[in-house]
Amino acid sequence: MKTLFEEQQLEPMRDDCDPGDWDDPFEFGADQFDGIAIEWIRIHPRYLEHRGRLIPPQVQDASEQFESLLQKYVIPFEQHGSDYLIYGYR
Numbered sequence: 001m002k003t004l005f006e007e008q009q010l011e012p013m014r015d016d017c018d019p020g021d022w023d024d025p026f027e028f029g030a031d032q033f034d035g036i037a038i039e040w041i042r043i044h045p046r047y048l049e050h051r052g053r054l055i056p057p058q059v060q061d062a063s064e065q066f067e068s069l070l071q072k073y074v075i076p077f078e079q080h081g082s083d084y085l086i087y088g089y090r
Contacts, residue, residue, distance in 0.1 A: 038088040
């Protein structure tokens with residue numbers, strides 16, 4: 001996620017990161033977060049599927065389902081490889 005007040009550039013998302021690895025935009029305190037200031041959110045739609053106690057979880061791709069939801073609710077997006085960008089401001 002990037003807010004209007006950051007000088008961050010868009011970099012490709014690493015494919016080797018675990019679907020559970022993400023930076024929580026709310027970790028610095030909800031009182032400091034203004035949802036109106038979101039410039040863009042990048043989403044890599046993957047999740048871990050639990051397969052049993054002795055078998056490690058398997059990474060599943062949810063791109064088709066995610067894109068279907070974006071289209072259903074007419075949410076404009078851009079696709080860059082396997083990442084989806086949803087803009088709040090442009």
